Amino acid sequence: QSALTQPASVSGSPGQSITISCTGTSSDVGGYNYVSWYQQHPGEAPKLMIYGVTNRPSGVSNRFSGSKSGNTASLTISGLQAGDEADYYCSSYTSTGTLYVIFGGGTRLTVL
């Protein structure tokens, strides 16, 4: 079963907004509101940024927001900061194949 599809890289300047997409199918992203997003800095463990498509865990900045339309989920980061530079992964519950949870391939965010 293929991973969810994310762009390999995105970039933006400090203060700008960027959006990372995560495309799946009706058996995962499109079929359930169980999409989550993770931030991973080099050498560190992933950090949950969004769960249940739009929910932010306590302590996560409100500059991070999630949404979904059809089979594509999106993570938007507003007011880009240097510390946002990291890899971002989406994840979803999936009802097909031999998986229950599927991740995207990851997107490297560069803050210019």
Add this chain to the structure above:
Amino acid sequence: EVQLVESGGNLIQPGGSLRLSCAASGFIVSSNYMSWVRQAPGKGLEWVSIIYPGGGTYYAGSVKDRFSISRDNSKNTLYLQMNSLRGEDTALYYCARGVTMIIGNGLDVWGQGTTVTVSS
């Protein structure tokens, strides 16, 4: 403080076995759904296994029948027994806690990971 600490990773020959441990503090493992996720060197995240509070377990197809997830409630510790190891199992293994009781809805507490290298 809510924390997870993994241990047990090592260099192991193909076909060998290894047991990973994940000690929790600040919360009760048996009251949460707990997961193992791995990351091969330079690659993305891959879900491996989940155990529910009720004891139900689920596995990715790539590890089913070779890996077994379990917990020791008295030690508040999660385990991953890995048998018949292959080169493609080489990865950093993380344990993590489910943010809700819904499988796939997000993992909010992660350990620092333990490295498994399968090579002759």
